[in-house]
Amino acid sequence: MWRGIIAEYSRYLPVTKDTPIITLQEGNTPLIPIGEAIGLDFPVYAKYEGLNPTGSFKDRGMTMAVSKAMEEGVNAVICASTGNTSASAAAYAAKAGLPCFVLIPEGATAVGKLSQALIHGAKVIAVKGNFDAALRIVRDLATQKGITLVNSLNPYRIEGQKTAAFEICDQLGHVPSHLCIPVGNAGNITAYWQGFQEYLNAGISNSLPVMLGFQAEGAAPIVYNRPIEKPETVATAIRIGNPASWEKALAARDESKGSILAITDEEILAAYRLLASKAGLFCEPASAASVAGLIEMNSSGYFQGKHNVSVVCILTGHGLKDPDNAFEQAPEVITAPPDYAVIQEIVMEG
Amino acid sequence: MWRGIIAEYSRYLPVTKDTPIITLQEGNTPLIPIGEAIGLDFPVYAKYEGLNPTGSFKDRGMTMAVSKAMEEGVNAVICASTGNTSASAAAYAAKAGLPCFVLIPEGATAVGKLSQALIHGAKVIAVKGNFDAALRIVRDLATQKGITLVNSLNPYRIEGQKTAAFEICDQLGHVPSHLCIPVGNAGNITAYWQGFQEYLNAGISNSLPVMLGFQAEGAAPIVYNRPIEKPETVATAIRIGNPASWEKALAARDESKGSILAITDEEILAAYRLLASKAGLFCEPASAASVAGLIEMNSSGYFQGKHNVSVVCILTGHGLKDPDNAFEQAPEVITAPPDYAVIQEIVMEG
Numbered sequence: 001m002w003r004g005i006i007a008e009y010s011r012y013l014p015v016t017k018d019t020p021i022i023t024l025q026e027g028n029t030p031l032i033p034i035g036e037a038i039g040l041d042f043p044v045y046a047k048y049e050g051l052n053p054t055g056s057f058k059d060r061g062m063t064m065a066v067s068k069a070m071e072e073g074v075n076a077v078i079c080a081s082t083g084n085t086s087a088s089a090a091a092y093a094a095k096a097g098l099p100c101f102v103l104i105p106e107g108a109t110a111v112g113k114l115s116q117a118l119i120h121g122a123k124v125i126a127v128k129g130n131f132d133a134a135l136r137i138v139r140d141l142a143t144q145k146g147i148t149l150v151n152s153l154n155p156y157r158i159e160g161q162k163t164a165a166f167e168i169c170d171q172l173g174h175v176p177s178h179l180c181i182p183v184g185n186a187g188n189i190t191a192y193w194q195g196f197q198e199y200l201n202a203g204i205s206n207s208l209p210v211m212l213g214f215q216a217e218g219a220a221p222i223v224y225n226r227p228i229e230k231p232e233t234v235a236t237a238i239r240i241g242n243p244a245s246w247e248k249a250l251a252a253r254d255e256s257k258g259s260i261l262a263i264t265d266e267e268i269l270a271a272y273r274l275l276a277s278k279a280g281l282f283c284e285p286a287s288a289a290s291v292a293g294l295i296e297m298n299s300s301g302y303f304q305g306k307h308n309v310s311v312v313c314i315l316t317g318h319g320l321k322d323p324d325n326a327f328e329q330a331p332e333v334i335t336a337p338p339d340y341a342v343i344q345e346i347v348m349e350g
Numbered sequence: 351m352w353r354g355i356i357a358e359y360s361r362y363l364p365v366t367k368d369t370p371i372i373t374l375q376e377g378n379t380p381l382i383p384i385g386e387a388i389g390l391d392f393p394v395y396a397k398y399e400g401l402n403p404t405g406s407f408k409d410r411g412m413t414m415a416v417s418k419a420m421e422e423g424v425n426a427v428i429c430a431s432t433g434n435t436s437a438s439a440a441a442y443a444a445k446a447g448l449p450c451f452v453l454i455p456e457g458a459t460a461v462g463k464l465s466q467a468l469i470h471g472a473k474v475i476a477v478k479g480n481f482d483a484a485l486r487i488v489r490d491l492a493t494q495k496g497i498t499l500v501n502s503l504n505p506y507r508i509e510g511q512k513t514a515a516f517e518i519c520d521q522l523g524h525v526p527s528h529l530c531i532p533v534g535n536a537g538n539i540t541a542y543w544q545g546f547q548e549y550l551n552a553g554i555s556n557s558l559p560v561m562l563g564f565q566a567e568g569a570a571p572i573v574y575n576r577p578i579e580k581p582e583t584v585a586t587a588i589r590i591g592n593p594a595s596w597e598k599a600l601a602a603r604d605e606s607k608g609s610i611l612a613i614t615d616e617e618i619l620a621a622y623r624l625l626a627s628k629a630g631l632f633c634e635p636a637s638a639a640s641v642a643g644l645i646e647m648n649s650s651g652y653f654q655g656k657h658n659v660s661v662v663c664i665l666t667g668h669g670l671k672d673p674d675n676a677f678e679q680a681p682e683v684i685t686a687p688p689d690y691a692v693i694q695e696i697v698m699e700g
Contacts, residue, residue, distance in 0.1 A: 095630035338479035
């Protein structure tokens with residue numbers, strides 16, 4: 001029985017026997033073959049992180065951050081977030097019995113994510129300002145005794161997130177040749193790279209993947225080598241203008257001989273629809289950036305002549321987080337009377 | 351690496367080597383201890399079926415129904431559904447490359463579920479009528495050559511769903527003393543009972559659980575022993591007035607010396623809030639019926655004097671399926687200016 005990422009990978013994590021483990025049995029997410037469905041003729045797998053308990057990869061880092069907060073005896077946790085972090089923080093704080101405060105930029109949070117933070121009992125404060133303003137305030141508040149910041153600035157988050165790299169190696173039985181991953185705040189690409197390196201250093205694996213990161217064209221500070229004042233993209237979970245783990249993302253890129261590239265919102269949405277309608281996988285728009293990037297690189301000939309290619313694409317969050325985007329991207333509902341002949345005609349037309 | 355329920359449990363399923371397996375690697379959902387969180391002093395586990403690929407237990411049956419449809423060489427699948435079935439049918443049909451038609455009663459489907467059916471490429475037809483009218487039409491359409499009905503009338507659905515009972519035994523290492531489960535159309539209680547019996551007969555396990563089923567007070571035909579013309583409950587996924595598997599549910603109840611009882615919407619919603627705010631688990635209202643029923647039976651003294659009690663509650667679907675219900679049940683968002691002092695005061699008040 002899977003016991004959650006801390007119990008399963010404790011030897012690689014900064015925990016002791018005295019650490020109280022706050023878990024929702026996150027991790028153990030499926031690795032699903034999608035190559036044929038998306039029209040590629042080499043092995044491609046989706047790591048479907050949307051099947052973590054709160055529907056995103058954030059749970060891997062949050063079980064670590066909240067467990068360590070409990071070990072330190074804090075009285076509350078706090079974060080600024082546009083969505084997935086707040087949902088995860090609220091759920092793990094609930095499990096721990098800790099009060100949780102969430103600051104969100106007003107009007108910028110997908111419906112599903114907001115519903116999660118609220119029902120898990122977090123006090124949700126919508127700030128009339130942008131994410132940076134909210135982050136400044138929570139950083140100041142977290143300097144007070146007894147309040148722990150669980151934003152990605154919390155170092156335990158990346159420790160937990162790196163376990164997804166371990167799982168990929170364990171599930172595949174080998175290291176993929178390439179990892180495709182959306183890049184926003186850049187904590188996740190940092191965490192995966194750290195995880196692959198630790199497995200190599202521990203002698204569990206014997207190679208490293210090439211890291212291929214993808215930013216949305218309108219929010220691509222790493223690609224264009226400058227902070228973006230007003231990042232814009234449909235992929236809200238990676239709408240970040242000044243990534244916290246910028247330098248570490250560059251290191252992952254360069255050390256792995258990889259790339260971090262920009263893709264358009266149109267490419268992201270095309271991959272989002274393709275995954276849902278051909279592979280049966282419903283993900284967040286930001287998640288689809290990994291697959292959009294892979295398709296683009298394949299079209300440009302990047303994989304030509306390469307041997308033993310096996311690619312893993314990270315799907316960071318479940319599509320149910322943002323149903324409004326699905327309605328915008330999908331065909332409409334057809335309305336009909338409860339009449340056999342009318343409906344038969346619709347069905348026969350296909 | 352988990353390969354989905356058909357590959358993992360093929361010896362218990364009506365498949366052959368020639369069956370094309372259409373899978374999203376459903377199953378392998380966590381079994382999470384919740385006894386302490388919900389205030390009970392014996393072992394209680396939640397089987398968190400919301401972490402199946404489309405967010406509900408329906409995926410277990412749908413992988414079977416769509417795989418068998420492919421084996422039979424059909425041209426399309428069709429169903430009537432108020433939500434979870436249509437989401438699952440659309441996703442598996444997409445994976446199989448089959449057209450999918452979904453009839454829903456107009457205005458009766460939760461936002462998340464509808465967004466799923468649409469983005470997975472199903473043709474969704476909203477019928478101006480109730481579920482029964484929609485079901486009659488799809489049953490008639492499915493008599494046409496090449497169109498397979500994937501409603502719960504499809505016998506392969508229950509075959510797939512029974513694998514959740516296998517998983518519980520495999521995860522716990524023993525059979526739970528009691529299984530608490532929501533009862534709507536009664537296919538799931540039927541499937542679990544069948545699964546526990548098959549594991550016993552195969553010599554894998556050596557006991558059977560007591561089956562405790564729970565219907566919503568306003569949709570409790572089995573409890574009151576008569577069909578309900580207009581079933582009403584906040585738990586839409588079990589709002590069924592005339593269950594398809596009525597007789598089999600009675601058999602599960604009687605053979606296991608169990609009960610099927612009614613609980614109020616207030617009890618269901620209290621359990622829904624409790625699970626989210628204390629156990630960190632966000633489920634559909636219908637799912638919470640299992641926990642609400644357990645709490646009610648414990649209060650009535652049912653477990654007093656019983657030895658070796660270990661209870662598994664089935665949480666059938668993820669809360670993200672129905673964000674609107676969460677907003678209704680949760681505290682509201684607080685709005686504030688981006689001002690440190692104002693927000694500090696809110697945080698200090700707790």
